[in-house]
Protein backbone atom coordinates (compact mmCIF):
# COMPACT_ATOMS: atom_id res chain seq x y z
CA UNK A 1 0.00 0.00 0.00
CA UNK A 2 0.97 3.57 -0.60
CA UNK A 3 1.96 5.06 2.76
CA UNK A 4 1.57 8.54 1.29
CA UNK A 5 -2.18 8.22 1.22
CA UNK A 6 -2.93 6.78 4.66
CA UNK A 7 -5.65 8.79 6.36
CA UNK A 8 -5.10 9.30 10.06
CA UNK A 9 -7.42 10.76 12.68
CA UNK A 10 -5.66 11.67 15.91
CA UNK A 11 -7.67 12.38 19.08
CA UNK A 12 -10.34 13.92 16.85
CA UNK A 13 -13.30 15.51 18.64
CA UNK A 14 -16.39 17.45 17.68
CA UNK A 15 -18.59 19.21 20.20
CA UNK A 16 -21.78 21.08 19.34
CA UNK A 17 -22.20 23.30 22.39
CA UNK A 18 -22.36 20.87 25.31
CA UNK A 19 -23.10 17.89 23.09
CA UNK A 20 -20.13 15.64 22.31
CA UNK A 21 -20.69 14.20 18.82
CA UNK A 22 -17.18 12.75 18.34
CA UNK A 23 -15.05 12.00 21.37
CA UNK A 24 -11.26 11.85 20.85
CA UNK A 25 -11.20 9.13 18.22
CA UNK A 26 -7.97 7.67 16.85
CA UNK A 27 -8.12 5.84 13.54
CA UNK A 28 -5.69 4.95 10.78
CA UNK A 29 -7.17 4.04 7.39
CA UNK A 30 -4.66 2.50 5.04
CA UNK A 31 -4.41 4.27 1.70
CA UNK A 32 -6.44 2.49 -0.95
CA UNK A 33 -8.72 0.65 1.45
CA UNK A 34 -12.52 0.64 1.68
CA UNK A 35 -13.56 1.79 5.14
CA UNK A 36 -17.11 1.82 6.48
CA UNK A 37 -18.05 3.94 9.49
CA UNK A 38 -20.90 1.97 11.02
CA UNK A 39 -23.20 2.75 13.91
CA UNK A 40 -26.67 3.76 15.03
CA UNK A 41 -28.20 7.15 14.38
CA UNK A 42 -26.44 9.92 16.28
CA UNK A 43 -23.22 8.00 17.00
CA UNK A 44 -21.05 10.59 15.22
CA UNK A 45 -20.43 8.99 11.80
CA UNK A 46 -21.47 11.95 9.68
CA UNK A 47 -19.68 14.45 11.93
CA UNK A 48 -16.49 12.40 11.49
CA UNK A 49 -16.94 12.28 7.72
CA UNK A 50 -17.63 16.01 7.53
CA UNK A 51 -14.50 16.79 9.53
CA UNK A 52 -12.43 14.69 7.11
CA UNK A 53 -14.06 16.54 4.20
CA UNK A 54 -13.41 19.95 5.75
CA UNK A 55 -17.11 20.81 5.99
CA UNK A 56 -16.97 20.77 9.79
CA UNK A 57 -14.18 22.20 11.93
CA UNK A 58 -12.87 19.78 14.59
CA UNK A 59 -13.14 20.98 18.18
CA UNK A 60 -9.85 19.23 18.84
CA UNK A 61 -7.44 16.78 17.24
CA UNK A 62 -5.71 16.36 13.91
CA UNK A 63 -6.30 14.85 10.49
CA UNK A 64 -3.37 13.65 8.38
CA UNK A 65 -3.52 12.52 4.76
CA UNK A 66 -0.23 10.82 4.03
CA UNK A 67 2.45 13.18 5.31
CA UNK A 68 0.16 16.23 5.04
CA UNK A 69 -1.66 17.78 7.97
CA UNK A 70 -5.03 18.69 6.44
CA UNK A 71 -6.96 19.65 9.59
CA UNK A 72 -7.18 23.33 8.72
CA UNK A 73 -7.21 23.17 4.90
CA UNK A 74 -10.28 24.09 2.86
CA UNK A 75 -12.26 21.19 1.35
CA UNK A 76 -10.75 21.87 -2.08
CA UNK A 77 -7.18 21.78 -0.78
CA UNK A 78 -7.38 18.43 0.96
CA UNK A 79 -7.38 15.79 -1.74
CA UNK A 80 -10.78 14.56 -0.52
CA UNK A 81 -14.16 14.68 -2.24
CA UNK A 82 -17.58 14.05 -0.78
CA UNK A 83 -20.57 12.42 -2.38
CA UNK A 84 -23.66 13.66 -0.58
CA UNK A 85 -26.73 11.69 0.38
CA UNK A 86 -28.91 13.93 -1.81
CA UNK A 87 -26.94 13.79 -5.01
CA UNK A 88 -27.22 17.59 -5.42
CA UNK A 89 -26.83 17.69 -9.20
CA UNK A 90 -27.37 20.99 -11.02
CA UNK A 91 -30.81 20.57 -12.65
CA UNK A 92 -30.10 22.88 -15.61
CA UNK A 93 -26.81 21.21 -16.63
CA UNK A 94 -26.48 18.02 -18.64
CA UNK A 95 -24.92 14.94 -17.10
CA UNK A 96 -21.61 15.67 -18.86
CA UNK A 97 -21.66 19.33 -17.77
CA UNK A 98 -22.46 18.33 -14.18
CA UNK A 99 -19.46 16.02 -14.07
CA UNK A 100 -17.15 18.54 -15.76
CA UNK A 101 -18.35 21.46 -13.61
CA UNK A 102 -15.57 21.56 -11.00
CA UNK A 103 -12.89 21.51 -13.73
CA UNK A 104 -14.72 24.30 -15.57
CA UNK A 105 -14.64 26.42 -12.40
CA UNK A 106 -10.89 25.89 -12.24
CA UNK A 107 -10.49 27.04 -15.84
CA UNK A 108 -9.58 23.67 -17.35
CA UNK A 109 -10.00 23.81 -21.14
CA UNK A 110 -13.32 22.45 -22.47
CA UNK A 111 -11.84 19.58 -24.49
CA UNK A 112 -9.70 18.46 -21.59
CA UNK A 113 -12.43 18.59 -18.94
CA UNK A 114 -14.97 16.89 -21.16
CA UNK A 115 -12.53 14.12 -22.01
CA UNK A 116 -11.96 13.45 -18.31
CA UNK A 117 -15.70 13.67 -17.57
CA UNK A 118 -16.40 11.22 -20.41
CA UNK A 119 -13.84 8.82 -18.98
CA UNK A 120 -15.58 8.90 -15.59
CA UNK A 121 -19.03 8.54 -17.15
CA UNK A 122 -17.70 5.47 -18.88
CA UNK A 123 -16.49 4.10 -15.55
CA UNK A 124 -19.98 4.45 -14.05
CA UNK A 125 -21.67 3.13 -17.22
CA UNK A 126 -23.46 6.44 -17.92
CA UNK A 127 -22.01 7.31 -21.34
CA UNK A 128 -25.37 6.94 -23.14
CA UNK A 129 -26.91 9.52 -20.77
CA UNK A 130 -24.23 12.20 -21.12
CA UNK A 131 -26.56 14.76 -22.76
CA UNK A 132 -29.57 14.23 -20.48
CA UNK A 133 -30.68 16.52 -17.69
CA UNK A 134 -30.72 15.05 -14.15
CA UNK A 135 -34.54 15.15 -14.01
CA UNK A 136 -34.62 12.53 -16.76
CA UNK A 137 -32.57 10.04 -14.71
CA UNK A 138 -33.55 7.39 -12.15
CA UNK A 139 -32.25 7.62 -8.58
CA UNK A 140 -29.56 5.04 -9.27
CA UNK A 141 -28.46 6.87 -12.42
CA UNK A 142 -28.29 10.20 -10.58
CA UNK A 143 -26.14 8.55 -8.00
CA UNK A 144 -23.69 7.34 -10.64
CA UNK A 145 -23.43 10.87 -11.99
CA UNK A 146 -22.87 12.26 -8.50
CA UNK A 147 -20.10 9.74 -8.01
CA UNK A 148 -18.46 10.63 -11.34
CA UNK A 149 -18.70 14.30 -10.38
CA UNK A 150 -17.00 13.70 -7.01
CA UNK A 151 -14.24 11.74 -8.75
CA UNK A 152 -13.59 14.56 -11.21
CA UNK A 153 -11.32 16.29 -8.70
CA UNK A 154 -9.19 13.13 -8.61
CA UNK A 155 -9.41 12.77 -4.85
CA UNK A 156 -7.13 10.55 -2.80
CA UNK A 157 -10.08 9.95 -0.48
CA UNK A 158 -13.72 9.66 -1.56
CA UNK A 159 -16.21 10.28 1.24
CA UNK A 160 -19.64 8.71 0.86
CA UNK A 161 -22.47 9.69 3.20
CA UNK A 162 -25.10 6.94 3.23
CA UNK A 163 -24.72 6.57 -0.55
CA UNK A 164 -27.23 3.73 -0.90
CA UNK A 165 -29.94 4.87 1.51
CA UNK A 166 -32.19 6.44 -1.14
CA UNK A 167 -32.25 3.32 -3.33
CA UNK A 168 -34.71 0.46 -3.27
CA UNK A 169 -33.42 -2.81 -1.78
CA UNK A 170 -32.70 -4.50 -5.14
CA UNK A 171 -30.81 -1.53 -6.53
CA UNK A 172 -28.97 -1.14 -3.25
CA UNK A 173 -27.50 -4.62 -3.58
CA UNK A 174 -26.56 -4.00 -7.21
CA UNK A 175 -24.92 -0.69 -6.34
CA UNK A 176 -22.92 -2.39 -3.59
CA UNK A 177 -21.23 -4.52 -6.20
CA UNK A 178 -20.71 -1.44 -8.37
CA UNK A 179 -19.08 0.50 -5.54
CA UNK A 180 -16.67 -2.36 -4.98
CA UNK A 181 -15.83 -2.49 -8.67
CA UNK A 182 -15.32 1.27 -8.95
CA UNK A 183 -13.09 1.25 -5.90
CA UNK A 184 -11.00 -1.50 -7.48
CA UNK A 185 -10.85 0.06 -10.94
CA UNK A 186 -10.16 3.64 -9.90
CA UNK A 187 -6.62 2.84 -8.84
CA UNK A 188 -5.84 1.77 -12.38
CA UNK A 189 -7.38 4.81 -14.14
CA UNK A 190 -4.92 7.13 -15.84
CA UNK A 191 -4.66 10.24 -13.67
CA UNK A 192 -5.66 12.80 -16.28
CA UNK A 193 -3.61 15.85 -17.03
CA UNK A 194 -4.65 18.81 -14.91
CA UNK A 195 -3.25 22.13 -16.07
CA UNK A 196 -0.42 23.85 -14.26
CA UNK A 197 -1.94 25.88 -11.44
CA UNK A 198 -4.92 23.52 -11.31
CA UNK A 199 -3.55 21.54 -8.43
CA UNK A 200 -4.25 22.37 -4.81
CA UNK A 201 -1.20 23.17 -2.73
CA UNK A 202 0.54 20.16 -1.27
CA UNK A 203 -0.05 17.61 -4.02
CA UNK A 204 -2.68 16.24 -6.35
CA UNK A 205 -4.95 13.33 -5.73
CA UNK A 206 -4.10 10.03 -7.38
CA UNK A 207 -0.83 11.53 -8.59
CA UNK A 208 0.20 8.27 -10.20
CA UNK A 209 -3.23 6.76 -10.75
CA UNK A 210 -2.62 5.14 -7.37
CA UNK A 211 -5.12 3.66 -4.95
CA UNK A 212 -8.09 5.68 -3.76
CA UNK A 213 -9.48 5.35 -0.27
CA UNK A 214 -13.27 5.12 0.16
CA UNK A 215 -14.78 6.15 3.49
CA UNK A 216 -18.45 5.18 3.50
CA UNK A 217 -20.91 6.04 6.26
CA UNK A 218 -23.72 3.59 6.88
CA UNK A 219 -25.99 2.39 9.65
CA UNK A 220 -26.38 -0.98 7.90
CA UNK A 221 -24.13 -3.71 9.24
CA UNK A 222 -24.94 -5.80 6.17
CA UNK A 223 -23.68 -3.05 3.88
CA UNK A 224 -20.52 -2.55 5.93
CA UNK A 225 -19.74 -6.25 6.01
CA UNK A 226 -20.33 -6.61 2.27
CA UNK A 227 -18.10 -3.71 1.30
CA UNK A 228 -15.46 -2.85 3.82
CA UNK A 229 -11.85 -3.87 4.25
CA UNK A 230 -12.03 -1.94 7.50
CA UNK A 231 -15.24 -1.80 9.55
CA UNK A 232 -15.30 0.92 12.21
CA UNK A 233 -18.15 0.48 14.69
CA UNK A 234 -19.04 3.74 16.48
CA UNK A 235 -21.21 4.37 19.52
CA UNK A 236 -21.78 7.63 21.40
CA UNK A 237 -18.98 9.41 19.53
CA UNK A 238 -16.38 6.72 20.19
CA UNK A 239 -14.93 3.82 18.25
CA UNK A 240 -16.08 0.58 19.85
CA UNK A 241 -14.10 -1.60 17.46
CA UNK A 242 -12.22 -1.26 14.18
CA UNK A 243 -11.00 -4.17 12.10
CA UNK A 244 -11.64 -6.34 9.06
CA UNK A 245 -15.30 -7.34 8.72
CA UNK A 246 -14.65 -10.98 9.56
CA UNK A 247 -12.66 -10.10 12.65
CA UNK A 248 -15.43 -7.82 13.94
CA UNK A 249 -18.03 -10.52 13.27
CA UNK A 250 -15.98 -13.40 14.67
CA UNK A 251 -14.66 -11.53 17.68
CA UNK A 252 -16.92 -8.62 18.71
CA UNK A 253 -15.09 -6.77 21.46
CA UNK A 254 -18.08 -5.45 23.37
CA UNK A 255 -21.73 -6.25 23.97
CA UNK A 256 -22.66 -3.23 21.86
CA UNK A 257 -20.70 -4.54 18.86
CA UNK A 258 -22.09 -8.07 19.25
CA UNK A 259 -25.64 -6.75 19.29
CA UNK A 260 -25.20 -4.11 16.62
CA UNK A 261 -23.44 -6.37 14.15
CA UNK A 262 -26.30 -8.82 14.68
CA UNK A 263 -26.57 -12.62 14.39
CA UNK A 264 -25.19 -13.00 17.94
CA UNK A 265 -26.76 -13.81 21.28
CA UNK A 266 -25.38 -12.29 24.46
CA UNK A 267 -25.48 -14.34 27.66
CA UNK A 268 -24.62 -13.56 31.27
CA UNK A 269 -22.34 -16.29 32.62
CA UNK A 270 -20.55 -16.58 35.95
CA UNK A 271 -17.37 -15.55 34.10
CA UNK A 272 -18.99 -12.46 32.60
CA UNK A 273 -20.88 -11.69 29.43
CA UNK A 274 -20.24 -13.81 26.35
CA UNK A 275 -21.40 -13.58 22.74
CA UNK A 276 -22.32 -16.69 20.77
CA UNK A 277 -23.27 -16.64 17.11
CA UNK A 278 -26.95 -17.50 16.60
CA UNK A 279 -26.00 -20.20 14.11
CA UNK A 280 -23.67 -21.82 16.67
CA UNK A 281 -26.38 -22.09 19.33
CA UNK A 282 -28.25 -25.36 19.61
CA UNK A 283 -31.58 -26.46 20.99
CA UNK A 284 -31.76 -29.74 22.90
CA UNK A 285 -34.48 -31.51 24.89
CA UNK A 286 -34.88 -29.94 28.31
CA UNK A 287 -33.60 -33.05 30.08
CA UNK A 288 -30.39 -33.16 28.00
CA UNK A 289 -27.20 -32.46 29.90
CA UNK A 290 -26.36 -29.41 27.77
CA UNK A 291 -22.87 -28.59 26.59
CA UNK A 292 -19.85 -30.65 27.65
CA UNK A 293 -19.02 -27.95 30.22
CA UNK A 294 -22.57 -27.94 31.52
CA UNK A 295 -23.41 -24.54 30.03
CA UNK A 296 -26.80 -23.87 28.59
CA UNK A 297 -30.07 -22.63 29.93
CA UNK A 298 -33.70 -23.67 29.89
CA UNK A 299 -35.73 -21.69 27.40
CA UNK A 300 -39.19 -21.56 25.92
CA UNK A 301 -39.85 -21.11 22.21
CA UNK A 302 -41.67 -17.86 21.60
CA UNK A 303 -41.78 -17.58 17.80
CA UNK A 304 -40.52 -19.26 14.67
CA UNK A 305 -39.53 -17.45 11.52
CA UNK A 306 -39.09 -19.44 8.33
CA UNK A 307 -36.59 -17.69 6.07
CA UNK A 308 -36.06 -20.24 3.32
CA UNK A 309 -32.53 -21.59 3.71
CA UNK A 310 -32.71 -21.13 7.45
CA UNK A 311 -35.21 -21.01 10.26
CA UNK A 312 -34.93 -18.61 13.18
CA UNK A 313 -36.22 -19.89 16.49
CA UNK A 314 -36.83 -17.06 18.97
CA UNK A 315 -36.52 -18.20 22.57
CA UNK A 316 -36.79 -16.66 26.02
CA UNK A 317 -36.58 -17.65 29.66
CA UNK A 318 -39.48 -19.95 30.66
CA UNK A 319 -42.44 -17.96 31.87
CA UNK A 320 -41.18 -14.57 30.64
CA UNK A 321 -44.17 -12.78 29.17
CA UNK A 322 -44.26 -10.81 25.93
CA UNK A 323 -43.49 -7.55 27.75
CA UNK A 324 -40.39 -9.02 29.36
CA UNK A 325 -39.23 -10.30 26.01
CA UNK A 326 -39.69 -6.91 24.39
CA UNK A 327 -37.76 -5.22 27.19
CA UNK A 328 -34.89 -7.61 26.66
CA UNK A 329 -34.69 -6.97 22.94
CA UNK A 330 -31.62 -4.93 22.13
CA UNK A 331 -32.11 -1.39 20.91
CA UNK A 332 -32.61 -1.22 17.17
CA UNK A 333 -33.46 -4.89 16.80
CA UNK A 334 -36.94 -6.20 16.24
CA UNK A 335 -36.48 -9.56 17.88
CA UNK A 336 -39.55 -10.91 19.60
CA UNK A 337 -37.44 -12.67 22.23
CA UNK A 338 -33.98 -12.05 23.68
CA UNK A 339 -32.25 -14.93 21.94
CA UNK A 340 -32.39 -16.37 18.44
CA UNK A 341 -31.22 -19.80 17.36
CA UNK A 342 -30.60 -19.94 13.65
CA UNK A 343 -30.95 -23.44 12.18
CA UNK A 344 -30.44 -24.66 8.60
CA UNK A 345 -33.90 -25.46 7.24
CA UNK A 346 -33.13 -29.16 6.84
CA UNK A 347 -32.06 -29.50 10.48
CA UNK A 348 -35.10 -27.62 11.74
CA UNK A 349 -37.53 -29.78 9.76
CA UNK A 350 -35.88 -33.01 10.96
CA UNK A 351 -37.17 -32.18 14.45
CA UNK A 352 -39.46 -29.15 14.27
CA UNK A 353 -40.26 -27.27 17.47
CA UNK A 354 -43.37 -25.20 18.26
CA UNK A 355 -44.02 -21.96 20.13
CA UNK A 356 -44.41 -22.85 23.81
CA UNK A 357 -42.00 -25.83 23.69
CA UNK A 358 -39.56 -26.02 26.58
CA UNK A 359 -35.99 -26.76 25.52
CA UNK A 360 -32.38 -26.27 26.52
CA UNK A 361 -30.32 -23.68 24.70
CA UNK A 362 -26.64 -24.57 24.63
CA UNK A 363 -23.41 -23.87 22.83
CA UNK A 364 -19.95 -25.39 22.57
CA UNK A 365 -17.47 -23.73 24.93
CA UNK A 366 -15.25 -22.75 22.00
CA UNK A 367 -18.09 -20.77 20.43
CA UNK A 368 -18.52 -18.46 23.44
CA UNK A 369 -16.64 -15.25 22.98
CA UNK A 370 -15.87 -13.22 26.12
CA UNK A 371 -16.96 -9.57 25.91
CA UNK A 372 -15.13 -6.65 27.49
CA UNK A 373 -16.81 -5.58 30.72
Ligand SMILES: Nc1ncnc2c1ncn2[C@@H]1O[C@H](COP(=O)(O)OP(=O)(O)OP(=O)(O)O)[C@@H](O)[C@H]1O
Nearest residue numbers: 016019020021040041042043044045046047048219
Ligand atom coordinates in the same frame (compact mmCIF):
# COMPACT_ATOMS: atom_id res chain seq x y z
N1 LIG B 1 -25.06 20.95 13.65
C1 LIG B 1 -25.30 20.32 14.79
N2 LIG B 1 -25.66 20.98 15.92
C2 LIG B 1 -25.90 20.35 17.07
N3 LIG B 1 -25.80 19.02 17.21
C3 LIG B 1 -25.48 18.30 16.14
C4 LIG B 1 -25.21 18.89 14.87
N4 LIG B 1 -24.89 17.91 13.99
C5 LIG B 1 -24.96 16.76 14.68
N5 LIG B 1 -25.31 16.98 15.97
C6 LIG B 1 -25.46 15.96 17.02
O1 LIG B 1 -24.25 15.24 17.11
C7 LIG B 1 -24.50 13.84 17.30
C8 LIG B 1 -23.84 13.07 16.17
O2 LIG B 1 -24.48 13.39 14.94
P1 LIG B 1 -24.02 12.75 13.56
O3 LIG B 1 -24.86 13.36 12.50
O4 LIG B 1 -22.56 12.84 13.43
O5 LIG B 1 -24.42 11.23 13.80
P2 LIG B 1 -24.65 10.06 12.76
O6 LIG B 1 -24.06 8.86 13.40
O7 LIG B 1 -24.13 10.43 11.43
O8 LIG B 1 -26.22 9.96 12.74
P3 LIG B 1 -27.23 9.65 11.50
O9 LIG B 1 -26.97 8.22 11.11
O10 LIG B 1 -28.57 9.87 12.12
O11 LIG B 1 -26.89 10.64 10.42
C9 LIG B 1 -26.01 13.69 17.34
O12 LIG B 1 -26.39 13.66 18.70
C10 LIG B 1 -26.53 14.95 16.66
O13 LIG B 1 -27.77 15.31 17.16
